[in-house]
Amino acid sequence: MKVLERDFYARDPKTVAKQLLNKVILHGECAARLVEVEAYCGAIDPGSHAFRGKTPRNATMFGPAGGLYVYFTYGMHWCANAVCGDVDEGVAVLLRAAEPLLGLDSMRERRGRAALRDRDLCSGPAKLCQALALDRAFDGSDLVTGDRGVVIVDDGVRPPRRPGNSVRIGLRAGAEHPWRWFVDGSEHVSNLKLRPASRRPASS
DNA sequence: ACCGGGATGTTCT
DNA sequence: GAACATCCCGGTG
Numbered sequence: 001m002k003v004l005e006r007d008f009y010a011r012d013p014k015t016v017a018k019q020l021l022n023k024v025i026l027h028g029e030c031a032a033r034l035v036e037v038e039a040y041c042g043a044i045d046p047g048s049h050a051f052r053g054k055t056p057r058n059a060t061m062f063g064p065a066g067g068l069y070v071y072f073t074y075g076m077h078w079c080a081n082a083v084c085g086d087v088d089e090g091v092a093v094l095l096r097a098a099e100p101l102l103g104l105d106s107m108r109e110r111r112g113r114a115a116l117r118d119r120d121l122c123s124g125p126a127k128l129c130q131a132l133a134l135d136r137a138f139d140g141s142d143l144v145t146g147d148r149g150v151v152i153v154d155d156g157v158r159p160p161r162r163p164g165n166s167v168r169i170g171l172r173a174g175a176e177h178p179w180r181w182f183v184d185g186s187e188h189v190s191n192l193k194l195r196p197a198s199r200r201p202a203s204s
Numbered sequence: 205a206c207c208g209g210g211a212t213g214t215t216c217t
Numbered sequence: 218g219a220a221c222a223t224c225c226c227g228g229t230g
Contacts, residue, residue: 038222047222057215074223075212081222094222126223170222190223208228217219 002154006144009065013039013084013091018181020082020093020152021159027132027150030103032122033157034095036182036189038168040081042090047174050090059140061090066144070134077126078135082143082152096169096180098122099188100131107131124190160184 004023009016017039024033040048042061049058049071060069060083067083069092081092100107100121107121111131122128129135134150141148164184167175169191182189 040222049222052216055215071222072214073221075214075221077212077223079222096222124223168222172220174222206229208226210226211224213221215219215221 001156003146003151004066004143004154006064006066009082009084009143010086011065011084013041013093014179016082016084017093017179018163019159020095021163021181021183022157023152023159024101024155025095025098025132025150025152027134028103028106030106030132031101032098032107032128032132033101033188034098034152035186036097036180038094038096038181039179040092040094041177041179042085045174045177047168047171047177048090048092050092051173054088054090058090061092062088063140064142066142068134068138068141068143068150070129070136070139072136073126078129079125080129080134080138094125095128096125097182097188097190098128099186106133119187123188127190164189 017037020034020037024031042050050061054062060067065084069081069083081094083092085091108116121131143152163181166180167178168180
């Protein structure tokens, strides 16, 4: 069990994205294994918040690698990214979905419904933030030092040898870039209706 | 199962 | 005014 160091993040976001699969994000009593991520590539990427330069909202993206960029969207949702690359580069990886491991009762309570299946707790970027209690207060925190209690660790489970890959979800600008990766076959990935229906009986 | 639309507010044109 | 890195509910088949 090892906290990811700054060098892990200080690389190309597409590389970091694939390497983040199967890592574990920790916050308080909660833990979840990342199963879906997207790379956002700054000045060359029309889909990135950083494409048009630094603003108060996206300032964290231009900070040091290992920062946590949390932003508000659609009037009610939070989404979290791990900042990558070099300072002022504006590149990051969106944490899109995770498999809940610990603290499922807390997650279910924050997600608002008692009868949610495990796979509904963190299967989307805003669900993940809600389940893990990430909001504006965590924007600009440091995943390396864990200054506000959030870290990402390697528990020995390696990234998939061949991850699933697709275009990113929910974008207009930059929609052509295939910069989404996921753990193929995981029931905890978002947007299951976009994938071939698995008719297998669910275990959770 | 699939689809359509509403919620809700910040940011940018 | 429109767009937005989303989610949930209720309709229909």
